[in-house]
Amino acid sequence: MTQASIVARRTTSSAPAKIVVALNINGQQRELEVAPWTTLLDALRDHLGLTGTKKGCDHGQCGACTVLVDGRRINSCLALAVMKDGAEVVTIEGLSTSDALHPLQQAFIDHDAFQCGYCTPGQICSAAGLIAEGKATSPAEIRELMSGNICRCGAYPNIVAAIQQAMRQS
């Protein structure tokens, strides 16, 4: 992506120009105009109305904001939307491409892998990234590579079981 793709538009105030960002969100091409300091998380929730992705700590410590960007799991609270121009983003809303639940969503239900559910979209997107990476096989490896997702209800044993089920299906 070159500088030419960044179209800076002056707003009426003296604030820095808003910037047009093109993102492929859950398979749909979207264009939005954001201030430079808008995080990907805020762009998803406040600009695109995709509130499935949750804001927990907003400092990269809890993992509730985890989404897949170009196939990799990241903390969307620490990513600037302007820096992701041209990227493909998958959120919990787009994880399943059909009317059926994604295998991870079904596995989380089957294993009762949540209580309050606030961390769940981040857990599931993170688990999707984990499965795609293919580095975890044992429960210990799953726990270690899921440690960026905190569950304050403590559903961890069931989360690991759900991920193992989805892994067997993938």
Added chain:
Amino acid sequence: MINFQFARAHDVADAVRMIATDPTAKFIAGGTNLIDLMKEDVERPSRLIDISRLPLKTVEETAAGGVRIGALVPNSDLAYHPLIEQNYPLLSSAILAGASQQLRNMASTGGNLLQRTRCSYFYDTATPCNKRKPGTGCSAIGGINRGHAILGTSESCIATHPSDMCVALAALDARVHVAGPESTRTIAFNDFHRLPENTPQIDTTLHSNEIITAVELPAKGFKANYSYLKIRDRLSYAFALVSIAAALDLEGETIKEARVALGGVAHKPWRDMDAEAELRGRTPSEATFTRAADLLLRNAKSYGDNAFKIDLARRGIVRTLTQAARATPQSQSDKKIR
């Protein structure tokens, strides 16, 4: 978060030009530390220069038999790169001991070197901090300093460098390639981070108009006898209280060469050439490793809450060297310390 201008650099020369014209601008790559510090009002750049699309994303073998790691290689890609896994498993292990997979996917190699301390007073803008606001004093000295440094401290600052990756890079004698407006240069890893002295606001010897382009590793990777042991308050996703990177070159029962670097104990990854010299020519044993540990910690100083770190480091050094000598490196997923 504060308001700021945004620009994107096309190439390294462009990036260096842009930073030279605006002393209040900052480079941004992964953003995992800088965005956090901007949300906390600790960093207040007027402009961010996006360097994340510069072509510095390859890991290549060098003519000298080592590897050259582009500054923008994500931490996760580096940890799992075949050249690193096979020839520098100490580096892979240290990277995987740090942060979370999400953060490692975002964080860059160069950015890892430039991350700032996690001292809670540095983050708390309501308290004095010489690193954040020079001349205001150090709140950690006499404050809550359980996580703070025991080596190389000054009256101005007892903050630690938080990186795991850098501890391994220090042990492996990496070199940092940087580019400035006039020329390029390389900096020995041990000279890259600095001690706080009376200017703790300066973390490294990188000039403000320079950019890291690569980190180079020499051929010697210590792949047979190494271990990275990280001791922390929870089993994963926490900064080190003490971490140890140990690497041995064994010839039969004799140590030909030894490297030990410590994390979580100083303003920079801590090495001690006297301790490493003490190990050379010896046979691996608890007594030998304890002597090296005592040398490494001979100037260790407690600030109260962090007194426990001195014993923890001593025992950790002996344990990690033992793991390295036995060729049973610490696993980063099975947390049992053997």
